[in-house]
Amino acid sequence: MTLVLSLKAQPPQRLDLSPLVPHLLKDKSAKEIAEIDLATTKEPAKVGDIFRVRAGSVDEIRFDGGSERFDNLGAESTTGRVVLTGDAGSNVGRKLAGGEVVVTGHVGPYAGSGIESGRLEIIGDAGDFLAAPREGELHGMSGGTLIVRGTVGDRAGDRLRRGTIIIEGDAGDWLGSRLVAGTLVVLGAVGLNPGYLMRRGTLALANPPDLPPYFVDCGAYFAAFAPAFGRALKPESAGAERFFRGALRRFAGDMSVLGKGEIFVPA
Amino acid sequence: MPGITRNGVRIDDSFAEAFPMRGTALLITGPNRKWARQAAVTMTGFATSVIGCGVEAGIDGDVDPRDTPDGRPGVRVLVFAMSSNELQNQLTNRVGQCVLTSPGSACFADLTAPDELKLGDLLRYFGDGWQISKKFGGRHFWRIPVMDGEFLCEATTSFTKGAVGGGNLLICGADYESTLRAAEAAIEQMDKVKGAIMPFPGGIVRSGSKVGSRYKVLHASTNDAFCPTLRGQVATELDDDLNCVLEIVIDGLTEAAVADAMRVGLAAIVKLGPKKGARRVSAGNYGGKLGPFHFHLKELAP
Numbered sequence: 001m002t003l004v005l006s007l008k009a010q011p012p013q014r015l016d017l018s019p020l021v022p023h024l025l026k027d028k029s030a031k032e033i034a035e036i037d038l039a040t041t042k043e044p045a046k047v048g049d050i051f052r053v054r055a056g057s058v059d060e061i062r063f064d065g066g067s068e069r070f071d072n073l074g075a076e077s078t079t080g081r082v083v084l085t086g087d088a089g090s091n092v093g094r095k096l097a098g099g100e101v102v103v104t105g106h107v108g109p110y111a112g113s114g115i116e117s118g119r120l121e122i123i124g125d126a127g128d129f130l131a132a133p134r135e136g137e138l139h140g141m142s143g144g145t146l147i148v149r150g151t152v153g154d155r156a157g158d159r160l161r162r163g164t165i166i167i168e169g170d171a172g173d174w175l176g177s178r179l180v181a182g183t184l185v186v187l188g189a190v191g192l193n194p195g196y197l198m199r200r201g202t203l204a205l206a207n208p209p210d211l212p213p214y215f216v217d218c219g220a221y222f223a224a225f226a227p228a229f230g231r232a233l234k235p236e237s238a239g240a241e242r243f244f245r246g247a248l249r250r251f252a253g254d255m256s257v258l259g260k261g262e263i264f265v266p267a
Numbered sequence: 268m269p270g271i272t273r274n275g276v277r278i279d280d281s282f283a284e285a286f287p288m289r290g291t292a293l294l295i296t297g298p299n300r301k302w303a304r305q306a307a308v309t310m311t312g313f314a315t316s317v318i319g320c321g322v323e324a325g326i327d328g329d330v331d332p333r334d335t336p337d338g339r340p341g342v343r344v345l346v347f348a349m350s351s352n353e354l355q356n357q358l359t360n361r362v363g364q365c366v367l368t369s370p371g372s373a374c375f376a377d378l379t380a381p382d383e384l385k386l387g388d389l390l391r392y393f394g395d396g397w398q399i400s401k402k403f404g405g406r407h408f409w410r411i412p413v414m415d416g417e418f419l420c421e422a423t424t425s426f427t428k429g430a431v432g433g434g435n436l437l438i439c440g441a442d443y444e445s446t447l448r449a450a451e452a453a454i455e456q457m458d459k460v461k462g463a464i465m466p467f468p469g470g471i472v473r474s475g476s477k478v479g480s481r482y483k484v485l486h487a488s489t490n491d492a493f494c495p496t497l498r499g500q501v502a503t504e505l506d507d508d509l510n511c512v513l514e515i516v517i518d519g520l521t522e523a524a525v526a527d528a529m530r531v532g533l534a535a536i537v538k539l540g541p542k543k544g545a546r547r548v549s550a551g552n553y554g555g556k557l558g559p560f561h562f563h564l565k566e567l568a569p
Protein backbone atom coordinates (compact mmCIF):
# COMPACT_ATOMS: atom_id res chain seq x y z
CA MET A 1 0.00 0.00 0.00
CA THR A 2 1.03 3.55 -0.72
CA LEU A 3 1.79 6.12 1.96
CA VAL A 4 -1.11 8.60 1.81
CA LEU A 5 -1.08 12.10 3.31
CA SER A 6 -4.60 13.55 3.27
CA LEU A 7 -4.95 17.29 3.75
CA LYS A 8 -7.06 18.05 6.86
CA ALA A 9 -7.80 21.68 6.00
CA GLN A 10 -6.27 24.44 3.91
CA PRO A 11 -3.10 25.48 5.78
CA PRO A 12 -3.03 29.03 7.20
CA GLN A 13 0.63 29.59 6.27
CA ARG A 14 3.23 28.47 3.71
CA LEU A 15 4.70 25.03 4.29
CA ASP A 16 7.99 23.52 3.25
CA LEU A 17 7.20 19.93 2.16
CA SER A 18 10.77 19.01 1.23
CA PRO A 19 11.14 16.46 4.09
CA LEU A 20 8.30 14.38 2.61
CA VAL A 21 10.17 12.53 -0.11
CA PRO A 22 10.68 8.75 -0.39
CA HIS A 23 14.37 8.55 0.51
CA LEU A 24 13.90 10.65 3.68
CA LEU A 25 10.85 8.70 4.90
CA LYS A 26 12.37 5.26 4.43
CA ASP A 27 11.91 2.99 7.47
CA LYS A 28 9.76 5.58 9.30
CA SER A 29 6.45 4.59 10.90
CA ALA A 30 3.27 6.59 10.35
CA LYS A 31 3.67 7.97 13.87
CA GLU A 32 7.25 9.08 13.20
CA ILE A 33 6.17 10.71 9.94
CA ALA A 34 3.38 12.59 11.73
CA GLU A 35 5.99 13.97 14.17
CA ILE A 36 8.21 15.51 11.45
CA ASP A 37 8.51 19.30 11.77
CA LEU A 38 7.66 21.28 8.66
CA ALA A 39 9.28 24.66 8.11
CA THR A 40 6.65 27.38 8.09
CA THR A 41 6.38 31.14 8.02
CA LYS A 42 4.93 31.78 11.52
CA GLU A 43 3.60 28.99 13.75
CA PRO A 44 5.48 25.69 14.09
CA ALA A 45 3.71 22.78 12.44
CA LYS A 46 4.15 19.03 12.30
CA VAL A 47 3.12 16.74 9.45
CA GLY A 48 0.36 15.34 11.69
CA ASP A 49 -1.11 18.84 12.18
CA ILE A 50 -1.64 19.27 8.46
CA PHE A 51 -2.22 15.76 7.12
CA ARG A 52 -3.89 12.53 8.13
CA VAL A 53 -1.16 9.95 7.64
CA ARG A 54 -2.07 6.53 6.28
CA ALA A 55 0.93 4.23 6.57
CA GLY A 56 2.25 2.45 3.53
CA SER A 57 5.26 1.89 1.32
CA VAL A 58 7.21 5.10 0.80
CA ASP A 59 8.14 4.08 -2.74
CA GLU A 60 5.09 6.12 -3.63
CA ILE A 61 3.88 9.03 -1.53
CA ARG A 62 0.41 10.29 -2.36
CA PHE A 63 -0.89 13.67 -1.24
CA ASP A 64 -4.68 13.82 -1.28
CA GLY A 65 -5.52 17.50 -1.56
CA GLY A 66 -3.15 20.31 -2.43
CA SER A 67 -2.66 23.97 -1.69
CA GLU A 68 -0.87 26.80 -3.41
CA ARG A 69 0.91 27.17 -0.05
CA PHE A 70 2.73 23.83 -0.49
CA ASP A 71 6.33 24.73 -1.36
CA ASN A 72 9.21 22.41 -2.26
CA LEU A 73 7.00 19.43 -2.99
CA GLY A 74 9.23 16.50 -3.96
CA ALA A 75 12.31 18.70 -3.81
CA GLU A 76 15.64 16.87 -4.05
CA SER A 77 13.86 13.54 -4.26
CA THR A 78 16.09 10.76 -5.52
CA THR A 79 13.86 7.72 -5.96
CA GLY A 80 10.26 6.57 -6.01
CA ARG A 81 7.20 8.58 -6.84
CA VAL A 82 5.49 11.59 -5.29
CA VAL A 83 1.96 12.30 -6.50
CA LEU A 84 -0.12 15.28 -5.41
CA THR A 85 -3.81 15.58 -6.26
CA GLY A 86 -4.49 19.29 -6.32
CA ASP A 87 -2.39 22.45 -6.58
CA ALA A 88 1.08 23.20 -5.22
CA GLY A 89 3.16 26.31 -4.58
CA SER A 90 6.66 27.26 -5.60
CA ASN A 91 9.70 25.06 -6.23
CA VAL A 92 7.81 21.87 -7.02
CA GLY A 93 10.37 19.14 -7.72
CA ARG A 94 13.25 21.54 -7.31
CA LYS A 95 16.64 19.80 -7.78
CA LEU A 96 14.89 16.50 -8.43
CA ALA A 97 17.66 13.92 -8.71
CA GLY A 98 15.69 10.80 -9.68
CA GLY A 99 12.29 9.20 -9.47
CA GLU A 100 9.12 10.98 -10.39
CA VAL A 101 6.94 13.83 -9.15
CA VAL A 102 3.41 14.38 -10.50
CA VAL A 103 1.03 17.25 -9.65
CA THR A 104 -2.49 17.06 -11.04
CA GLY A 105 -3.33 20.74 -10.50
CA HIS A 106 -1.57 24.08 -10.99
CA VAL A 107 1.79 25.03 -9.50
CA GLY A 108 3.61 28.27 -8.68
CA PRO A 109 6.94 29.67 -9.86
CA TYR A 110 10.23 27.78 -10.11
CA ALA A 111 8.61 24.42 -10.74
CA GLY A 112 11.35 21.96 -11.67
CA SER A 113 14.04 24.47 -10.81
CA GLY A 114 17.43 22.88 -11.39
CA ILE A 115 16.16 19.33 -12.03
CA GLU A 116 19.13 16.99 -12.36
CA SER A 117 17.37 13.83 -13.48
CA GLY A 118 14.07 12.01 -13.09
CA ARG A 119 10.66 13.11 -14.29
CA LEU A 120 8.34 15.92 -13.24
CA GLU A 121 4.85 16.20 -14.68
CA ILE A 122 2.45 19.04 -14.04
CA ILE A 123 -0.97 18.42 -15.44
CA GLY A 124 -2.21 21.94 -14.79
CA ASP A 125 -0.42 25.25 -15.35
CA ALA A 126 2.95 26.38 -14.00
CA GLY A 127 4.11 29.85 -12.97
CA ASP A 128 7.13 31.85 -14.07
CA PHE A 129 10.70 30.53 -14.15
CA LEU A 130 9.87 26.92 -14.95
CA ALA A 131 13.06 24.81 -14.51
CA ALA A 132 15.06 27.98 -13.93
CA PRO A 133 18.00 28.46 -11.56
CA ARG A 134 17.42 30.15 -8.21
CA GLU A 135 19.26 33.30 -7.19
CA GLY A 136 23.03 32.95 -7.57
CA GLU A 137 22.94 29.62 -9.36
CA LEU A 138 24.73 29.29 -12.69
CA HIS A 139 22.44 26.79 -14.36
CA GLY A 140 18.81 25.73 -14.41
CA MET A 141 17.63 22.24 -15.23
CA SER A 142 20.55 19.92 -15.98
CA GLY A 143 18.85 16.64 -16.90
CA GLY A 144 15.69 14.59 -16.80
CA THR A 145 12.26 15.25 -18.23
CA LEU A 146 9.76 17.99 -17.35
CA ILE A 147 6.26 18.00 -18.76
CA VAL A 148 3.62 20.68 -18.29
CA ARG A 149 0.25 19.86 -19.83
CA GLY A 150 -1.08 23.37 -19.23
CA THR A 151 0.46 26.78 -19.79
CA VAL A 152 3.56 28.31 -18.22
CA GLY A 153 4.59 31.84 -17.26
CA ASP A 154 7.58 33.92 -18.35
CA ARG A 155 11.22 32.84 -18.52
CA ALA A 156 10.43 29.11 -18.78
CA GLY A 157 13.61 27.06 -19.26
CA ASP A 158 15.89 29.90 -18.17
CA ARG A 159 19.52 28.72 -18.29
CA LEU A 160 18.44 25.19 -19.23
CA ARG A 161 21.58 23.11 -19.55
CA ARG A 162 20.47 19.56 -20.36
CA GLY A 163 17.29 17.49 -20.42
CA THR A 164 13.95 17.88 -22.12
CA ILE A 165 11.02 20.17 -21.30
CA ILE A 166 7.67 19.74 -23.01
CA ILE A 167 4.99 22.41 -22.57
CA GLU A 168 1.73 21.34 -24.19
CA GLY A 169 -0.04 24.64 -23.53
CA ASP A 170 1.11 28.22 -24.08
CA ALA A 171 4.31 29.84 -22.82
CA GLY A 172 4.94 33.42 -21.73
CA ASP A 173 7.64 35.88 -22.75
CA TRP A 174 11.39 35.20 -22.75
CA LEU A 175 10.95 31.47 -23.23
CA GLY A 176 14.31 29.66 -23.01
CA SER A 177 16.19 32.78 -22.00
CA ARG A 178 19.95 32.32 -21.61
CA LEU A 179 19.59 28.68 -22.67
CA VAL A 180 22.88 26.81 -22.38
CA ALA A 181 21.80 23.50 -24.01
CA GLY A 182 18.98 20.98 -23.78
CA THR A 183 15.62 20.90 -25.50
CA LEU A 184 12.40 22.82 -24.90
CA VAL A 185 9.24 21.98 -26.83
CA VAL A 186 6.15 24.21 -26.76
CA LEU A 187 2.99 23.12 -28.53
CA GLY A 188 0.87 26.18 -27.70
CA ALA A 189 1.43 29.86 -28.40
CA VAL A 190 4.66 31.55 -27.29
CA GLY A 191 5.12 35.13 -26.01
CA LEU A 192 7.73 37.67 -26.98
CA ASN A 193 11.44 37.07 -27.54
CA PRO A 194 11.91 33.32 -27.26
CA GLY A 195 15.52 32.17 -27.03
CA TYR A 196 16.87 35.49 -25.78
CA LEU A 197 20.65 35.10 -25.30
CA MET A 198 20.52 31.34 -25.88
CA ARG A 199 23.97 29.89 -26.63
CA ARG A 200 23.25 26.31 -27.64
CA GLY A 201 20.26 24.02 -27.30
CA THR A 202 16.97 23.57 -29.07
CA LEU A 203 13.60 25.28 -28.93
CA ALA A 204 10.81 23.56 -30.83
CA LEU A 205 7.82 25.87 -31.26
CA ALA A 206 4.68 24.50 -32.86
CA ASN A 207 3.04 27.96 -32.84
CA PRO A 208 5.93 30.42 -32.93
CA PRO A 209 5.60 34.19 -32.65
CA ASP A 210 7.56 36.41 -35.03
CA LEU A 211 11.11 35.40 -34.23
CA PRO A 212 13.47 38.15 -33.06
CA PRO A 213 15.96 39.49 -35.64
CA TYR A 214 18.89 37.87 -33.84
CA PHE A 215 17.75 34.47 -35.14
CA VAL A 216 18.86 33.61 -38.67
CA ASP A 217 16.97 31.41 -41.11
CA CYS A 218 18.71 28.07 -41.86
CA GLY A 219 16.01 26.78 -44.17
CA ALA A 220 14.17 23.47 -44.35
CA TYR A 221 15.17 20.73 -41.92
CA PHE A 222 14.56 17.06 -42.64
CA ALA A 223 17.39 15.14 -40.94
CA ALA A 224 16.96 11.87 -39.03
CA PHE A 225 17.21 13.62 -35.68
CA ALA A 226 13.64 14.93 -35.97
CA PRO A 227 11.83 11.58 -36.33
CA ALA A 228 14.21 9.88 -33.88
CA PHE A 229 13.61 12.55 -31.24
CA GLY A 230 9.89 12.58 -31.97
CA ARG A 231 9.67 8.83 -31.45
CA ALA A 232 11.52 9.11 -28.15
CA LEU A 233 9.01 11.76 -26.99
CA LYS A 234 5.94 9.79 -28.07
CA PRO A 235 5.30 8.10 -24.70
CA GLU A 236 5.30 11.54 -23.04
CA SER A 237 3.48 13.65 -25.58
CA ALA A 238 1.69 12.64 -28.77
CA GLY A 239 1.65 16.32 -29.78
CA ALA A 240 5.42 16.60 -29.54
CA GLU A 241 5.82 13.47 -31.67
CA ARG A 242 3.46 14.92 -34.25
CA PHE A 243 5.43 18.17 -34.38
CA PHE A 244 8.73 16.40 -35.07
CA ARG A 245 7.11 14.18 -37.68
CA GLY A 246 5.96 17.22 -39.65
CA ALA A 247 7.97 19.40 -42.01
CA LEU A 248 10.32 21.71 -40.10
CA ARG A 249 12.27 24.90 -40.62
CA ARG A 250 15.38 25.69 -38.63
CA PHE A 251 16.50 29.05 -37.27
CA ALA A 252 19.84 29.55 -35.50
CA GLY A 253 20.68 32.01 -32.77
CA ASP A 254 20.90 33.98 -30.58
CA MET A 255 23.45 35.56 -32.92
CA SER A 256 24.22 38.24 -30.35
CA VAL A 257 25.89 35.55 -28.23
CA LEU A 258 27.36 32.19 -29.38
CA GLY A 259 24.64 31.58 -31.96
CA LYS A 260 24.77 27.78 -31.86
CA GLY A 261 21.25 27.40 -30.54
CA GLU A 262 18.34 26.55 -32.79
CA ILE A 263 14.60 27.06 -33.05
CA PHE A 264 12.53 24.55 -34.99
CA VAL A 265 9.24 25.82 -36.34
CA PRO A 266 6.73 24.19 -38.70
CA ALA A 267 7.77 24.67 -42.33
CA MET B 268 37.44 -40.00 -40.97
CA PRO B 269 34.55 -42.30 -40.00
CA GLY B 270 31.42 -40.35 -39.31
CA ILE B 271 27.71 -40.60 -39.87
CA THR B 272 25.57 -40.50 -42.98
CA ARG B 273 22.38 -38.44 -43.27
CA ASN B 274 20.25 -38.57 -46.43
CA GLY B 275 23.30 -39.97 -48.23
CA VAL B 276 25.54 -37.06 -47.16
CA ARG B 277 28.64 -38.16 -45.25
CA ILE B 278 29.25 -36.09 -42.12
CA ASP B 279 32.73 -36.37 -40.64
CA ASP B 280 33.36 -37.14 -36.99
CA SER B 281 35.11 -33.81 -36.76
CA PHE B 282 34.59 -30.42 -35.19
CA ALA B 283 35.00 -26.75 -35.95
CA GLU B 284 37.46 -25.12 -33.59
CA ALA B 285 36.53 -21.53 -32.79
CA PHE B 286 38.08 -18.66 -30.87
CA PRO B 287 36.91 -15.89 -28.55
CA MET B 288 36.47 -12.56 -30.31
CA ARG B 289 35.28 -9.07 -29.51
CA GLY B 290 31.98 -8.35 -31.23
CA THR B 291 29.68 -5.38 -31.65
CA ALA B 292 26.42 -4.63 -33.45
CA LEU B 293 25.29 -1.44 -35.19
CA LEU B 294 21.98 -0.43 -36.66
CA ILE B 295 22.35 1.65 -39.81
CA THR B 296 19.29 3.42 -41.17
CA GLY B 297 18.76 5.26 -44.42
CA PRO B 298 16.13 7.22 -46.33
CA ASN B 299 15.02 3.95 -47.94
CA ARG B 300 15.96 0.27 -47.83
CA LYS B 301 18.31 0.60 -50.80
CA TRP B 302 20.49 3.24 -49.16
CA ALA B 303 20.38 1.70 -45.69
CA ARG B 304 21.70 -1.51 -47.28
CA GLN B 305 24.25 0.38 -49.35
CA ALA B 306 25.79 1.95 -46.25
CA ALA B 307 25.85 -1.45 -44.53
CA VAL B 308 27.35 -3.23 -47.54
CA THR B 309 30.06 -0.59 -47.91
CA MET B 310 30.88 -0.63 -44.21
CA THR B 311 31.22 -4.42 -44.13
CA GLY B 312 33.22 -4.59 -47.35
CA PHE B 313 36.81 -5.90 -47.19
CA ALA B 314 36.07 -7.50 -43.84
CA THR B 315 36.32 -11.20 -44.63
CA SER B 316 39.11 -12.28 -42.32
CA VAL B 317 41.01 -10.72 -39.43
CA ILE B 318 44.18 -12.06 -41.06
CA GLY B 319 44.19 -9.33 -43.68
CA CYS B 320 41.25 -7.04 -42.97
CA GLY B 321 41.56 -6.30 -39.26
CA VAL B 322 37.94 -7.24 -38.63
CA GLU B 323 35.32 -9.66 -39.85
CA ALA B 324 32.00 -8.00 -40.54
CA GLY B 325 28.71 -8.69 -42.20
CA ILE B 326 25.02 -7.91 -42.35
CA ASP B 327 22.95 -9.65 -39.69
CA GLY B 328 19.62 -8.72 -41.25
CA ASP B 329 17.13 -6.04 -42.24
CA VAL B 330 15.28 -4.15 -39.52
CA ASP B 331 11.69 -3.02 -40.01
CA PRO B 332 11.15 0.77 -39.91
CA ARG B 333 8.79 0.23 -36.95
CA ASP B 334 11.73 -1.12 -34.96
CA THR B 335 14.35 1.56 -35.71
CA PRO B 336 14.86 4.67 -33.55
CA ASP B 337 14.13 7.07 -36.43
CA GLY B 338 11.36 5.07 -38.09
CA ARG B 339 13.35 4.53 -41.29
CA PRO B 340 14.46 1.23 -42.87
CA GLY B 341 17.46 -0.24 -41.07
CA VAL B 342 20.14 -2.87 -41.43
CA ARG B 343 21.88 -4.58 -38.53
CA VAL B 344 25.61 -5.03 -38.95
CA LEU B 345 27.94 -7.18 -36.84
CA VAL B 346 31.67 -6.49 -36.51
CA PHE B 347 34.21 -8.83 -34.92
CA ALA B 348 37.88 -8.38 -34.06
CA MET B 349 40.55 -10.17 -32.06
CA SER B 350 41.19 -7.18 -29.73
CA SER B 351 39.18 -4.29 -28.31
CA ASN B 352 41.67 -1.78 -29.73
CA GLU B 353 41.45 -3.16 -33.24
CA LEU B 354 37.65 -3.20 -33.00
CA GLN B 355 37.65 0.46 -31.94
CA ASN B 356 40.03 1.53 -34.72
CA GLN B 357 38.19 -0.36 -37.42
CA LEU B 358 34.79 0.81 -36.22
CA THR B 359 35.84 4.45 -36.27
CA ASN B 360 37.35 4.13 -39.74
CA ARG B 361 34.55 2.11 -41.22
CA VAL B 362 31.66 4.17 -39.81
CA GLY B 363 33.56 7.37 -40.60
CA GLN B 364 34.42 6.45 -44.19
CA CYS B 365 31.43 4.30 -45.15
CA VAL B 366 28.38 5.25 -43.06
CA LEU B 367 28.95 8.95 -42.41
CA THR B 368 29.56 9.33 -46.14
CA SER B 369 26.51 7.37 -47.31
CA PRO B 370 23.53 9.55 -48.38
CA GLY B 371 20.92 10.05 -45.67
CA SER B 372 22.40 7.53 -43.24
CA ALA B 373 22.15 7.42 -39.45
CA CYS B 374 24.02 5.06 -37.13
CA PHE B 375 22.84 3.57 -33.83
CA ALA B 376 24.27 1.18 -31.26
CA ASP B 377 22.50 -2.17 -31.37
CA LEU B 378 23.98 -4.32 -28.63
CA THR B 379 23.57 -4.29 -24.87
CA ALA B 380 26.84 -5.32 -23.25
CA PRO B 381 29.02 -4.04 -20.41
CA ASP B 382 31.97 -2.71 -22.44
CA GLU B 383 31.87 0.45 -24.50
CA LEU B 384 33.27 1.61 -27.81
CA LYS B 385 33.29 5.19 -29.04
CA LEU B 386 31.25 5.95 -32.12
CA GLY B 387 29.88 9.48 -32.48
CA ASP B 388 32.14 10.55 -29.63
CA LEU B 389 35.04 10.39 -32.12
CA LEU B 390 33.22 11.12 -35.39
CA ARG B 391 31.67 14.30 -34.01
CA TYR B 392 34.90 16.20 -34.66
CA PHE B 393 34.05 16.04 -38.36
CA GLY B 394 31.43 18.65 -37.46
CA ASP B 395 34.24 21.19 -36.96
CA GLY B 396 32.51 22.83 -34.01
CA TRP B 397 29.01 22.74 -35.51
CA GLN B 398 28.21 19.29 -34.06
CA ILE B 399 25.30 19.15 -31.63
CA SER B 400 25.03 16.77 -28.66
CA LYS B 401 21.58 15.46 -27.75
CA LYS B 402 20.63 13.13 -24.94
CA PHE B 403 17.18 11.56 -25.05
CA GLY B 404 15.52 8.27 -24.28
CA GLY B 405 18.48 7.39 -22.03
CA ARG B 406 20.83 7.54 -25.02
CA HIS B 407 23.42 10.05 -26.21
CA PHE B 408 23.58 11.16 -29.84
CA TRP B 409 25.66 13.49 -31.96
CA ARG B 410 24.19 15.50 -34.81
CA ILE B 411 26.91 16.24 -37.34
CA PRO B 412 26.06 18.72 -40.10
CA VAL B 413 26.78 17.28 -43.56
CA MET B 414 25.95 18.37 -47.10
CA ASP B 415 22.62 16.51 -47.29
CA GLY B 416 21.49 17.62 -43.84
CA GLU B 417 22.77 15.95 -40.69
CA PHE B 418 24.42 12.67 -39.77
CA LEU B 419 22.80 11.35 -36.59
CA CYS B 420 25.17 9.02 -34.75
CA GLU B 421 24.97 7.43 -31.33
CA ALA B 422 27.84 8.54 -29.09
CA THR B 423 28.90 5.03 -28.08
CA THR B 424 28.09 1.42 -28.71
CA SER B 425 28.83 -1.60 -26.57
CA PHE B 426 30.79 -4.71 -27.39
CA THR B 427 30.88 -8.21 -26.02
CA LYS B 428 34.00 -10.16 -25.11
CA GLY B 429 31.93 -13.33 -25.39
CA ALA B 430 31.77 -13.38 -29.19
CA VAL B 431 32.91 -16.49 -31.06
CA GLY B 432 34.71 -16.53 -34.39
CA GLY B 433 35.74 -19.38 -36.64
CA GLY B 434 32.80 -21.75 -36.71
CA ASN B 435 32.99 -23.47 -40.09
CA LEU B 436 31.67 -26.06 -42.50
CA LEU B 437 33.77 -27.65 -45.23
CA ILE B 438 31.39 -28.63 -48.03
CA CYS B 439 32.78 -31.27 -50.35
CA GLY B 440 31.12 -32.26 -53.61
CA ALA B 441 31.59 -34.20 -56.80
CA ASP B 442 31.82 -31.16 -59.03
CA TYR B 443 31.70 -27.40 -58.95
CA GLU B 444 27.98 -26.92 -59.62
CA SER B 445 26.74 -29.32 -56.96
CA THR B 446 29.17 -28.04 -54.32
CA LEU B 447 28.24 -24.41 -54.91
CA ARG B 448 24.57 -25.33 -54.89
CA ALA B 449 24.97 -26.97 -51.48
CA ALA B 450 26.93 -24.01 -50.10
CA GLU B 451 24.33 -21.55 -51.37
CA ALA B 452 21.49 -23.59 -49.88
CA ALA B 453 23.31 -23.56 -46.54
CA ILE B 454 23.96 -19.80 -46.66
CA GLU B 455 20.33 -19.07 -47.48
CA GLN B 456 19.28 -20.69 -44.20
CA MET B 457 22.24 -19.48 -42.14
CA ASP B 458 21.54 -15.84 -43.10
CA LYS B 459 18.30 -16.12 -41.16
CA VAL B 460 20.09 -16.84 -37.86
CA LYS B 461 20.22 -13.70 -35.71
CA GLY B 462 23.51 -12.74 -34.11
CA ALA B 463 25.72 -14.59 -36.60
CA ILE B 464 27.40 -13.58 -39.86
CA MET B 465 29.30 -15.38 -42.59
CA PRO B 466 31.97 -12.78 -43.44
CA PHE B 467 33.33 -14.15 -46.74
CA PRO B 468 32.03 -13.15 -50.22
CA GLY B 469 28.39 -14.14 -50.26
CA GLY B 470 29.18 -16.10 -47.09
CA ILE B 471 31.38 -18.61 -48.95
CA VAL B 472 35.18 -18.99 -49.07
CA ARG B 473 36.91 -21.14 -51.68
CA SER B 474 40.42 -20.61 -50.35
CA GLY B 475 40.35 -22.15 -46.90
CA SER B 476 43.68 -21.79 -45.13
CA LYS B 477 45.92 -23.68 -42.79
CA VAL B 478 48.13 -22.07 -40.15
CA GLY B 479 51.63 -21.15 -41.32
CA SER B 480 53.44 -21.55 -44.62
CA ARG B 481 56.85 -22.35 -45.99
CA TYR B 482 57.43 -18.60 -46.47
CA LYS B 483 58.49 -16.49 -43.48
CA VAL B 484 56.22 -13.55 -44.37
CA LEU B 485 53.00 -15.57 -44.53
CA HIS B 486 51.09 -16.62 -41.41
CA ALA B 487 48.52 -18.63 -43.33
CA SER B 488 48.55 -20.51 -46.59
CA THR B 489 46.33 -22.70 -48.72
CA ASN B 490 44.65 -25.67 -47.05
CA ASP B 491 46.45 -28.20 -49.28
CA ALA B 492 44.83 -31.21 -47.64
CA PHE B 493 41.49 -30.06 -49.08
CA CYS B 494 42.81 -28.89 -52.49
CA PRO B 495 41.51 -31.39 -55.08
CA THR B 496 44.27 -30.72 -57.59
CA LEU B 497 46.97 -31.64 -55.05
CA ARG B 498 45.50 -34.91 -53.89
CA GLY B 499 48.31 -36.93 -55.43
CA GLN B 500 51.04 -34.72 -54.02
CA VAL B 501 50.04 -34.11 -50.38
CA ALA B 502 48.47 -36.01 -47.48
CA THR B 503 44.96 -35.35 -48.75
CA GLU B 504 41.74 -35.29 -46.76
CA LEU B 505 39.65 -35.85 -49.89
CA ASP B 506 38.02 -39.06 -51.01
CA ASP B 507 38.22 -40.12 -54.65
CA ASP B 508 34.66 -38.96 -55.39
CA LEU B 509 35.26 -35.38 -54.24
CA ASN B 510 36.53 -32.76 -56.66
CA CYS B 511 35.54 -29.44 -55.14
CA VAL B 512 35.47 -27.96 -51.61
CA LEU B 513 33.85 -24.73 -50.42
CA GLU B 514 33.94 -23.46 -46.85
CA ILE B 515 31.53 -21.37 -44.81
CA VAL B 516 33.00 -19.49 -41.85
CA ILE B 517 30.73 -18.22 -39.07
CA ASP B 518 31.21 -15.49 -36.47
CA GLY B 519 28.59 -15.00 -33.78
CA LEU B 520 27.88 -12.72 -30.86
CA THR B 521 27.40 -15.88 -28.77
CA GLU B 522 28.49 -19.50 -28.93
CA ALA B 523 24.84 -20.45 -29.36
CA ALA B 524 24.44 -18.24 -32.44
CA VAL B 525 27.40 -19.95 -34.14
CA ALA B 526 26.03 -23.39 -33.25
CA ASP B 527 22.57 -22.43 -34.57
CA ALA B 528 24.01 -21.19 -37.86
CA MET B 529 26.07 -24.37 -38.31
CA ARG B 530 23.04 -26.50 -37.44
CA VAL B 531 20.70 -24.91 -40.02
CA GLY B 532 23.48 -24.89 -42.63
CA LEU B 533 24.17 -28.56 -42.10
CA ALA B 534 20.44 -29.33 -42.27
CA ALA B 535 20.11 -27.49 -45.60
CA ILE B 536 23.06 -29.42 -47.08
CA VAL B 537 21.65 -32.72 -45.89
CA LYS B 538 18.21 -31.86 -47.21
CA LEU B 539 19.61 -31.14 -50.68
CA GLY B 540 21.23 -34.60 -50.73
CA PRO B 541 24.39 -35.94 -52.42
CA LYS B 542 23.08 -35.99 -56.01
CA LYS B 543 22.12 -32.33 -56.30
CA GLY B 544 24.48 -31.06 -53.60
CA ALA B 545 27.38 -32.06 -51.41
CA ARG B 546 28.55 -35.61 -50.79
CA ARG B 547 30.46 -34.93 -47.61
CA VAL B 548 30.68 -32.25 -44.91
CA SER B 549 33.73 -31.75 -42.73
CA ALA B 550 34.97 -29.02 -40.40
CA GLY B 551 38.31 -27.35 -39.81
CA ASN B 552 40.22 -27.53 -36.56
CA TYR B 553 43.73 -27.38 -35.17
CA GLY B 554 43.53 -30.52 -33.08
CA GLY B 555 41.43 -28.81 -30.42
CA LYS B 556 44.32 -27.30 -28.52
CA LEU B 557 44.13 -23.71 -29.80
CA GLY B 558 40.50 -22.69 -29.63
CA PRO B 559 38.25 -23.17 -26.61
CA PHE B 560 35.03 -23.60 -28.63
CA HIS B 561 34.47 -26.97 -30.33
CA PHE B 562 31.43 -27.42 -32.57
CA HIS B 563 31.10 -31.18 -33.27
CA LEU B 564 29.33 -31.91 -36.54
CA LYS B 565 27.76 -35.09 -35.15
CA GLU B 566 26.01 -33.11 -32.44
CA LEU B 567 24.75 -30.50 -34.91
CA ALA B 568 23.66 -32.92 -37.64
CA PRO B 569 19.93 -33.33 -38.30
